[in-house]
Amino acid sequence: MPAMPARPAILDPCLIRIVCPLKQRSRRLLATATHQLPRNQPWSHPPASTSIDNDQVARLASRPLHPLTLADLVQHGRPPLSASTLFTSANFTLSLLPIRLAHRIQALRNLPFIVVSNPHISRIYNNYVHSLSTLLPYQERQINTLEDEIQFTEVMADLVQTHADTIPILARGFLECRKYISPGDVTRFLDEHLRARIGTRLIAEQHIALHLSSQPHCTHNDQHAQDGSSTSIGVIDTALRPAEIIRQCESFVSEICELKYGVRPTVIINGQPDTRLAHVPTHLEYILTELLKNAFRATVESGKERDPIEVTIAAAPDPSPSPPESIHLDPSRADPTTSNTPPGVTIRIRDHGGGISPENLDDIWAYSFTTFGDEELLDLGNGNADALNAISGAGGDSSSLAGLGYGLPLGRAYAEHFGGSIMVQSLWGWGTDVYLKLRGLGKI
Numbered sequence: 001m002p003a004m005p006a007r008p009a010i011l012d013p014c015l016i017r018i019v020c021p022l023k024q025r026s027r028r029l030l031a032t033a034t035h036q037l038p039r040n041q042p043w044s045h046p047p048a049s050t051s052i053d054n055d056q057v058a059r060l061a062s063r064p065l066h067p068l069t070l071a072d073l074v075q076h077g078r079p080p081l082s083a084s085t086l087f088t089s090a091n092f093t094l095s096l097l098p099i100r101l102a103h104r105i106q107a108l109r110n111l112p113f114i115v116v117s118n119p120h121i122s123r124i125y126n127n128y129v130h131s132l133s134t135l136l137p138y139q140e141r142q143i144n145t146l147e148d149e150i151q152f153t154e155v156m157a158d159l160v161q162t163h164a165d166t167i168p169i170l171a172r173g174f175l176e177c178r179k180y181i182s183p184g185d186v187t188r189f190l191d192e193h194l195r196a197r198i199g200t201r202l203i204a205e206q207h208i209a210l211h212l213s214s215q216p217h218c219t220h221n222d223q224h225a226q227d228g229s230s231t232s233i234g235v236i237d238t239a240l241r242p243a244e245i246i247r248q249c250e251s252f253v254s255e256i257c258e259l260k261y262g263v264r265p266t267v268i269i270n271g272q273p274d275t276r277l278a279h280v281p282t283h284l285e286y287i288l289t290e291l292l293k294n295a296f297r298a299t300v301e302s303g304k305e306r307d308p309i310e311v312t313i314a315a316a317p318d319p320s321p322s323p324p325e326s327i328h329l330d331p332s333r334a335d336p337t338t339s340n341t342p343p344g345v346t347i348r349i350r351d352h353g354g355g356i357s358p359e360n361l362d363d364i365w366a367y368s369f370t371t372f373g374d375e376e377l378l379d380l381g382n383g384n385a386d387a388l389n390a391i392s393g394a395g396g397d398s399s400s401l402a403g404l405g406y407g408l409p410l411g412r413a414y415a416e417h418f419g420g421s422i423m424v425q426s427l428w429g430w431g432t433d434v435y436l437k438l439r440g441l442g443k444i
């Protein structure tokens with residue numbers, strides 16, 4: 001059996017190098033600093049939240065969420081990065097994260113008792129309690145020493161690491177609980193939870209990335225930073241070329257497709273492949289991987305592997321219409337140096353894989369809806385462990401072509417986070433066009 005292809009790196013390799021030692025140090029630190037619950041152990045009881053002060057959670061959860069913009073994220077990252085910029089970034093991060101975590105804890109507590117008692121869901125709950133407990137010691141003070149800032153970055157690294165496996169764990173938990181909660185309630189909870197998680201993770205990763213780019217021994221984008229040609233500000237690339245990401249994702253998806261089916265369709269990129277925009281590369285990578293997986297699977301399963309998948313890139317001078325309120329783009333808070341119309345891009349992925357049947361079309365945006373492997377997976381309603389394992393595995397490492405049913409809804413959540421969108425146009429019996437619109441940040 002050939003080795004599984006490696007997924008494109010979610011974190012910059014430099015980030016991984018620092019996060020690992022940071023994580024080791026942070027474990028030592030946290031062991032003494034907090035009275036957290038043991039993690040990674042399933043709960044046998046509903047969470048009683050003994051490890052954090054309930055009033056404090058309630059107080060934090062009653063505070064409004066700060067709408068996050070790309071401009072917020074770049075504001076502390078312009079070179080040269082000084083210690084005081086890092087302190088400002090840390091304090092800004094600290095002003096956002098406890099509130100966000102407390103909101104999630106409350107939402108988990110509001111799930112039906114039997115659902116939050118599920119070992120997988122309560123494990124996620126524990127992770128949030130743990131992460132909040134690591135931030136509470138900072139509540140009463142400002143970060144204004146390097147030692148504090150380093151410790152805080154370690155806490156951020158721990159936070160990112162702790163929540164890394166959330167999606168397959170939640171997916172599994174909700175599948176096990178499907179008798180006790182309606183599909184509509186699951187979708188509503190997951191949509192809110194996973195959208196919030198995108199922002200929380202981004203805030204933490206941005207501070208880690210800025211910390212790293214300020215380190216002389218591990219400079220983010222070393223060479224480019226020194227000669228001033230770097231286009232990165234933390235986790236944001238201000239001159240991201242979608243065509244490059246498409247090729248990286250294509251190569252990953254082609255390999256898993258070949259492993260599963262023994263063939264790999266080709267991808268042609270046309271339109272305006274030199275288009276650039278300011279965006280978060282890991283977000284684009286997630287979305288495009290999922291959309292290409294869907295196109296590859298449909299193409300091969302309908303026997304059309306000779307028909308190339310066509311990806312058309314079009315620079316969009318006019319950004320997508322005003323995003324819905326949940327999208328956190330607040331023009332009044334935009335960076336003053338940003339041009340009025342942030343350049344956007346539309347990417348159309350066209351396959352000839354037969355399209356989506358009309359009876360399935362309404363369901364494709366529901367978490368866990370999939371037509372993959374129907375004949376292989378036994379009835380999930382019986383809580384079949386093998387089926388659950390198969391599904392959790394599919395989402396755990398992204399190295400399955402399909403099966404979790406999260407690709408479209410989560411891809412759309414990523415696209416909408418900064419005001420973009422995903423639209424699916426199916427021509428049943430023929431093929432599917434998916435339109436991914438992204439709104440850039442403009443001139444920064």
Ligand code: ADP
Pocket residue numbers: 290294295298351353354355356360364369370371372401402403404405406407408409432
């Ligand atoms: P998964 O791929 O794990 O099934 P997704 O959310 O990515 O989950 O997709 C949900 C369902 O939508 C798929 O199972 C498939 O039935 C349908 N679908 C998505 N994209 C396409 C496509 N390009 N062609 C045909 N069907 C598609």
Ligand code: MG
Pocket residue numbers: 290293294401402403405406407408
């Ligand atoms: Mg998919």
